[in-house]
Amino acid sequence: xxxxxxxxxxxxxxxxxxxxxxxxxxxxxxxxxxxxxxxxxxxxxxxxxxxxxxxxxxxxxxxxxxxxxxxxxxxxxxxxxxxxxxxxxxxxxxxxxxxxxxxxxxxxxxxxx
Numbered sequence: 001x002x003x004x005x006x007x008x009x010x011x012x013x014x015x016x017x018x019x020x021x022x023x024x025x026x027x028x029x030x031x032x033x034x035x036x037x038x039x040x041x042x043x044x045x046x047x048x049x050x051x052x053x054x055x056x057x058x059x060x061x062x063x064x065x066x067x068x069x070x071x072x073x074x075x076x077x078x079x080x081x082x083x084x085x086x087x088x089x090x091x092x093x094x095x096x097x098x099x100x101x102x103x104x105x106x107x108x109x110x111x112x113x
Contacts, residue, residue, distance in 0.1 A: 012036065014109045017048075018082070019102050020070065026086035033109055035077050041111040043080055045072040048104035070105040080109065 014033050021027065047069045072082045084103050 009112050010110060011040070011113045012109075012111045015107065017104070017106045019104050020082060020084045021102055022084050023086060026084055028081050028083045030075065031080050031082060031107070033078055033080060036074075036109060036111045038074050038077055040113070041074060041109055043072050043074050044108050044110075045070050045082060046106045048106060070103050072107060074109070080107065082107065 012034070014036075016031065018029070018031070020029055070082055070084045072080055075081045082105060084105075
């Protein structure tokens, strides 16, 4: 519990959000942040939503809600990498094109004193 007038062990907090397009085998994106001490920091990533729809052979469209989650890691003192899961395209639709794939995510880097 925080006590008024006491010092906090938190040195800095950086936050952001984004939308990541999703590829069949997953994808990643690097995000620049202000410099941190990586040994005294951690990253949290939350996925807000995910959706996918399929286009089969030029005539049939089928859609369904499906969570496409994101995760991440601190990749250096000034960057984080966000990873998004991919989608699976089973037979007999192996040549299908997936559309509308995106994940909305929120991230936060906390650095301690």
